[in-house]
Amino acid sequence: MKYSELTRRYFESATRAGTLPDAFRGAAGQREQGTWVQFDVQINAAAIADARFLAFGCPHTLAVAAWLAETSVGTPLRRDMAESAAALRERFAVPVEKLGRLLIVEDAWRAALSAAIDSAAPDPMSGEGRVKDA
Amino acid sequence: MKPPVYLDHAATTPVDARVAARMTEVLTDPRWFGNSASDSHDYGEAAATLIEQARVQVANAVQADPREVVWTSGATESNNLAIWGVAQYYRDRGRHIITARTEHKAVLDPCRELERRGWSVTYLAPDRGGRLDPAQIKAALRADSVLVSVMHVNNEIGVIQDIAAIAAICTQHGAWLHVDAAQSVGKCALDFAACGADLMSLSAHKVYGPKGVGALLVSRSRAPTIQLAPLQSGGGQEGGMRAGTLATHQVVGMGAAFELAAVSWRADAERIAQLQQRLWRGLSAIGGVLRNGDPLHTVPHLLNVSFEGVEGESLLAAVRSEIAVSTGSACTSATAEPSYVLRALGRDERLSESSLRFGLGRTSCEADIDAAISVLEREVRRLRRIAGT
Numbered sequence: 001m002k003y004s005e006l007t008r009r010y011f012e013s014a015t016r017a018g019t020l021p022d023a024f025r026g027a028a029g030q031r032e033q034g035t036w037v038q039f040d041v042q043i044n045a046a047a048i049a050d051a052r053f054l055a056f057g058c059p060h061t062l063a064v065a066a067w068l069a070e071t072s073v074g075t076p077l078r079r080d081m082a083e084s085a086a087a088l089r090e091r092f093a094v095p096v097e098k099l100g101r102l103l104i105v106e107d108a109w110r111a112a113l114s115a116a117i118d119s120a121a122p123d124p125m126s127g128e129g130r131v132k133d134a
Numbered sequence: 135m136k137p138p139v140y141l142d143h144a145a146t147t148p149v150d151a152r153v154a155a156r157m158t159e160v161l162t163d164p165r166w167f168g169n170s171a172s173d174s175h176d177y178g179e180a181a182a183t184l185i186e187q188a189r190v191q192v193a194n195a196v197q198a199d200p201r202e203v204v205w206t207s208g209a210t211e212s213n214n215l216a217i218w219g220v221a222q223y224y225r226d227r228g229r230h231i232i233t234a235r236t237e238h239k240a241v242l243d244p245c246r247e248l249e250r251r252g253w254s255v256t257y258l259a260p261d262r263g264g265r266l267d268p269a270q271i272k273a274a275l276r277a278d279s280v281l282v283s284v285m286h287v288n289n290e291i292g293v294i295q296d297i298a299a300i301a302a303i304c305t306q307h308g309a310w311l312h313v314d315a316a317q318s319v320g321k322c323a324l325d326f327a328a329c330g331a332d333l334m335s336l337s338a339h340k341v342y343g344p345k346g347v348g349a350l351l352v353s354r355s356r357a358p359t360i361q362l363a364p365l366q367s368g369g370g371q372e373g374g375m376r377a378g379t380l381a382t383h384q385v386v387g388m389g390a391a392f393e394l395a396a397v398s399w400r401a402d403a404e405r406i407a408q409l410q411q412r413l414w415r416g417l418s419a420i421g422g423v424l425r426n427g428d429p430l431h432t433v434p435h436l437l438n439v440s441f442e443g444v445e446g447e448s449l450l451a452a453v454r455s456e457i458a459v460s461t462g463s464a465c466t467s468a469t470a471e472p473s474y475v476l477r478a479l480g481r482d483e484r485l486s487e488s489s490l491r492f493g494l495g496r497t498s499c500e501a502d503i504d505a506a507i508s509v510l511e512r513e514v515r516r517l518r519r520i521a522g523t
Contacts, residue, residue: 003451011451017520031521032484034445038522056521058447 003059004093010063016070018052026111029104031056037065037105039112048072060094061101079113081106138458139502143495144436150342153390160383170380181382188389195392198326198351204372205380208348209316210240212335215350216312217244219362220281228278229253235478236260241283262480263428264293272303279309287317290475290491291427292436301330310360316340320395321433326351332360343391347384406494407434409503416507420514426476437492441514443523446487452513457506459490
């Protein structure tokens with residue numbers, strides 16, 4: 001399979017692969033089913049201070065998860081991804097039959113951000129979904 | 135940029151320089167452009183002489199009678215000619231075929247099509263090592279069984295089947311035996327006369343010959359001799375079994391390649407077996423690496439392994455700029471489906487998907503093997519770290 005330059009770059013670098021201590025965590029998918037994604041996000045006031053990901057899946061899945069973790073830092077807290085799965089599919093030239101994998105990335109992202117946002121009201125640093133010792 | 139190390143010789147091999155030189159000679163020498171079927175002049179006769187010389191070379195390499203060699207465009211056509219040819223010719227005698235789940239698509243797809251047209255096909259399951267027990271064939275044979283099709287060397291896992299034992303059962307029962315031996319020539323001993331098969335598919339490009347040419351061996355040793363309904367008509371060439379003007383340079387290339395293989399296969403196999411052991415030692419040291427196929431009954435040229443904790447497509451993408459290998463057979467690697475051969479061996483979907491097939495060949499060397507081990511060690515660890523496994 002051919003991959004876009006953007007996909008290759010993020011798949012090969014995957015610079016934000018890993019976990020974070022004291023972070024909010026969300027995951028979706030199953031390794032046994034071929035795709036699993038997890039995000040850890042640290043927040044600072046109402047913004048994302050840092051983000052990391054783990055992913056088991058195809059190069060598109062890894063690349064999109066890596067891109068999300070990288071580009072989200074410094075952005076305001078919101079449950080949705082900055083771009084929809086459909087828009088990310090176009091950005092990374094992901095084959096349409098793989099859209100389901102991007103929806104798993106989206107679910108993992110929403111789970112992590114929801115944990116952060118739900119915990120942020122009223123005390124953003126003490127909610128459920130927070131990783132105490134990652 | 136350094137080209138990737140080529141470890142996909144089971145998909146195809148580079149044309150041997152001596153074969154290419156011989157083919158070029160045939161293509162460019164004005165004596166040899168004639169149509170081998172034109173026996174009314176010297177040009178045709180000269181081409182026919184080359185064709186017959188190549189027929190002898192191929193026959194000698196596999197212990198066959200030259201009259202048993204039917205030229206085709208490759209093993210896929212040979213498999214189709216064998217299966218369709220027997221099914222159609224003997225349709226009034228019986229419409230039951232036996233094959234294995236681990237056969238090449240060029241056998242399975244014609245069988246599926248015959249099923250759609252009213253034939254009955256039994257797909258035997260091999261053991262976890264990929265081997266069939268000849269007793270399975272015996273148990274599956276029915277009064278209306280006309281054909282058994284079993285490959286000699288599996289194209290994904292390299293496992294060798296006991297063709298002689300299967301042939302004995304088929305002969306006793308009166309069913310014809312077709313053997314896909316596309317992966318056998320130049321890799322292991324192959325004796326058409328002794329193994330007892332009635333039909334055998336051969337390919338040139340797996341043996342350092344050109345693509346686009348192959349052969350079907352049609353035995354003349356059983357009485358009555360096997361008959362085939364042709365796939366194509368229009369000239370009556372190849373004893374009426376395969377019409378069409380022969381490509382002299384291709385056929386000559388196959389003859390030359392088989393002659394070279396007959397001379398060098400033992401030395402090649404011994405050297406490549408050392409490389410295969412080196413590769414397996416290096417890969418197994420990574421940890422979480424499983425070998426697919428019974429290692430006691432495998433050709434040295436193939437090594438198929440599954441990597442725990444990594445996703446197959448990502449693994450292939452991660453290594454493809456440095457090593458050329460395949461997942462499953464090249465004919466199915468355009469699809470994202472896990473290898474049906476490994477699934478038939480009982481591997482789960484994830485391990486079937488995370489498998490790589492290493493095809494070692496004449497050009498492979500220790501440096502290639504070490505490079506492959508190094509790349510895989512690095513990328514498997516990286517992907518496992520990213521996957522948290």
